[in-house]
Amino acid sequence: MRHTVVATALLASAALFLPEAGAGAATDTASPRASAVAASAAPAALRVAPVRSATVLTGLDHPWDIAFISSSQFLFTQRDRRTISLGTVNGGKRVVGRSGTIWASGETGLMALELAPDFARTRAFYTCHGYSSGSTRDVRVVRWRLNKARTSARIVKTIVRGLPATSGRHGGCALAFSRGGALLIGTGDAAVGRNPQRLRSGGGKVLRVDARTGRGVKTNPYARSRYAMKRRVYTYGHRNVQDLARRGRQVWSVEQGSYRDDEVNRLRRKGNYGWNPVPGYNESVPMTDHGLPGKQRAARWRSGGSTLATTAAAWLRGSVWGNRSGKVLAVTALKGEQVRLLRFSRKGRLTGQSVALQGQYGRLRAVTVAPGGALYVSTSNGGGTDRIIRVLPG
Template identity: 50%
Template sequence: MRSLTLGVLLALVSAAAPAGALTPSSTGSAATTAAPAAVVAQEPARAGVPRLVVTKRVTGLSNPWDVEPIGAGRLLITERDTARLFVAGKGAKRRVAFPSDSVWVAGETGLMSLEVDPDFSKNRRFYTCSGGFLAGGGHDVRVNAWTLNTSLTRATLVRKLLGGLPTTTGRHGGCRLLIARNGALVVGTGDAAVGTNPRDLTSLGGKTLRLDRRTGAPWPTNPYISADNRRQRYVLTYGHRNVQGLAQRRDGTLWSVEHGSFRDDEVNRLVSGGDYGWNPVPGYDESVPMTDQSLPGTQLEARWRSGDPTLATSGASFVYGKKWGALDGALAVAALKATRVLFLTFNAEGRLVRKDVPKILERFGRLRSVTLAPNGDLLVTTDTDSGGGAVLRVRPAS
């Protein structure tokens, strides 16, 4: 859960580890030792922003895409290009038995977003968005439900919740998951670099979708729930280019983050049935505005945009807690190309009132996902290959 995750994100206690915990002596040949969580960077306090401290929570990863706490200090981690799944605990990480060969990997698509069920401690469920192989040939992007066994060693497929998210070369594959506070599973998708997808309500590409995480059925209050076309019933919003981030604010509003073309990465506040104005036709004409106000109907303007050039914004999470000082309530947005995290503060009406960009987070390369831990710290994945990727822990100094 991006805003209501499980467990406590602290090192495992030095007393006897709980069942299934990873320790260097209990992981066996399937485990590799992770670096200790030593402080690697600090930044002085400034203008109401506390001093930030960064530690490397997990190392030795290749293109880690997402991370989620699963309780007792343990983390679940996906790698996009290897399609591997890991569990990390104190001082060690272990690869989970997972059908990596069933994941289609190409370009920007592979094993991507994670979400952990709010009842994970009871049902062991988690969810992934990934590339997949179609029975008759070809590929798609799909959302699957899994269970993780109690020893944290094997993932078992429960069901495919939703398939048919379009893909071509793997470009603009999305794909971000978020379990909202009402229990709905929200999915942010890419347009697969096909110009007609974002405004075609019968396509699942270039959209945010909403479904029942237990059954895969369209969420009953979706704006097109009565449509004849079943795919349209999943649509929450449309007119998006490539949704890479989803977050929910305390006021219940949903927000998305998406890549721009050569300009205007966007942060959008999602409104049911909203058109966000991406329409790169004829062909795939990326010179058109990200929010094209010449289109029929009403197009909803972004709440923040990068301008030219883009930063390649990605995952996001709202940050809460007095320890964050002036950043309390800000949306923390990771950037790949720009190698930073932006803290964007919006007022009650959703207007941007402040932007902070801590220098401390500009030294770790491309940053992919931002997850709020149960104790209010942030987990940030670094998009580095060949074992150079990491999960960073970012916290205000006490």
């Protein structure tokens, strides 16, 4: 969802951005603790960005990620069907990859999809998925290869294994390549309280690895550790990372909150983002606990008193967006049923926000930009009712 991801046809002009809506900006109910604030959800206070949209594909089930491989074709995953499919901008689709060991339960299944930087030559791409075989259950990152005819794909190598999995809750897994070519892997905490702050666990982290071997890169903060997983750690203290979006050298994460405070974070090497739900799994603690030892990184945006269930994110890119290119981050939401448009300064300060597609298609999951600038967004309503939508400026 970063693969060039453009944030929606939103904004006919920069004037569509209003000042930050503040802590009440989230919509929808979350947990019972959040229900009291849901009625005052703030999208009504946000400027609506005009867009025009059209359905490209239908009959899908939780399409989780989309990556364009040409101007007319894209790959996409379906979480619960555990398939990789090839779609076309004219509405065609066919399954090209599957594996019997992919495990789907709750929030976990076949999730993120990221093209290798040299995809045009190697036809290699990466996915995150739940894995189950015998007594083994975890979340894994694997490399696939698409054949020349683009009719089938097969797993070539498992890059990282052993990311924690329990019931399937908080199995979020996001992929992106850094500017230097390392593979970044954002993970969920598997609803285990000690995982986010425990550096030997792969849960609640952003890992940075060599995409060929899966080993931690030499410039990682704990590269000399005796523990393989710790050597991979780039940042920690996350709850449930859903996506990663790169802007130049900067890497940003989208993270789902507990009963409040979905977050957009700018990642810093060795950064602790403050999630520490202990003892047990205590979700009443702050998303960013500044009482922990050391310095915790503050979020660049929060949803406030209720959650939107934020999912994917992408920076607007290209001349079609004018001076908005590289300044506006589009963030999709499940409960919020919207694309939230966040404008950030070059230094990462939030300067305004707006909203698009509010309630038009239900729960929104993936966001990717096609060659030429159209935005492709997926829904996540389930039951075979999902679709992929093309969005253009209104």
